[in-house]
Amino acid sequence: MPDRVTVVSPPDAGPVGGLPSPTGPRGKRARRHPLRARLRRDWQLLLMTVPAIGLLLLFHYVPLLGNVIAFQDYSPYVGIKESPWVGLSNFQWLMLDASFWDATLNTLTITAFQLVFYFPIPIMLAILLDSVVRPRLRLFIQGIVYMPHFFSWVLVVTLFQQMFGGAGLLAQILRDHGWSGIDIMTNPDTFIVLVTAESVWKDAGWGTIIFLAALAAINPNLYEAAAVDGASRWRRMWHITLPGLRPVFVLLLILRLGDALNVGFEQFFLQRDAVGRDAAEVLDTFVYWRTLLTGEWSYGAAAGLVKGVTGLILILIANKVAHRFGEQGIYKRS
Template structure:
């Protein structure tokens, strides 16, 4: 009887997990088979089975283009700065929210910082393009205090900063959810013992909170590093304009332009495969370093 109950419970769990498993199978794993066209001269009318094989010709073409190195540089630069400033932002915000004593005020603040995540990039882009325009609100205020006007969205020196700051503004609140959950799991006895020893809030944070958050931070960091060459294509396409294309063209917009619009499917698949290989190498390499230095890792 007990075995039947256990088996029934397992089938219930399997049925609950089935939609998620089917989603990943159909939309994440099955499409991986399409990477084979990176080694073909793919023709949409002939299909994968009848398109001619060209070996590594698409990769040779990729590394032979001067534009590829410019796009690689732009993608790496945007990914690095997004990680440098975007990774600690939700941690800092979660620590600040955790210090709020009033639960009512804490819920209000959480709701406010979560809201931008649910706005589309079309709305967010429209708001910030108008705010940062040459005759926009920010430049109007700046001119009144004697600061020269700058069209931030069309200036090469400020365009990357616009992408990074708007990305943080939109997602920082949503990113705190994981860290707030981790903070709620910390045993309060640790803090009580620290207070008995005379530790203040700063010492408690450095000696208790951050070390206990380390496993979560390491996992999030390693997963983020795997996507360092990825950009939010919707965000970049909305902000991108001809005046900043030299610094704003990244792999995702390049693939969109040449792959979807230009129909060069094999060439852009080779680029996507290159990105995936770089991400895998970074994740495995930094995971090994993290395991040796901090004792924390993905596996």
């Protein structure tokens, strides 16, 4: 089990920020108490965790077991117990399925494209925001750029459609000037640019948060010393700001690579029909369309399992690499 994988805050690193440990009499010494005494002391705390743990067990761990249907020829009419076992044949079919590989290729292409054209934007935006000196103005701009993160994908895609779709503002303006209208929303050739633009609009602002925190942690004396030594604005950025951001950058980059099979589901689900499968089918949409529309439950579960297990391995590798770079392992949900 991946006991070194640390999730956001290290499980047993104690309090964040170096405050005194809240363990007190409940710290390590507590372990010497017999079980009964600990139960008498902690039963209320245990009781508090019951609803959440119950929900996670039921809706997270039970379905995890449900993945066994990937090894069956599952039929909803007879259920998991009665469905025949077929070994790995679903996986064999999957490996021979050209549309599965197309979806995989699309997913990886989009990930690679977004690494180049999405990933650097929050950093640049964070440096730009950080350079806004007036606090009120800065807070205002931050408030604006964080906002689209809280819009649904349906809303974001709809807004893009209204701007760039066949009946959208851009086409409207073009037609007013005698050109023919264009419909960016249905063009498979530019789809990858479109989805990246949507992601930038929605999440690049929110993505600055972690870089702004890293920028705030840079010791201002460094800037002062560099300025005294005659370093220009750009040289200070190159030699102080960017190295200060390096640890966060490396970490997020590695984690994004570990998350390479996830490009977001709803965004593609919503636009798949408009641009067609060739451009917009990614692994998650493949699972959905293959199963829920054709009733091939076991086949879809097998595809989902392959994606899940590959993703898990990638994340564990990414985390190992992060440790190699001397970074603390984090898993951040996208």
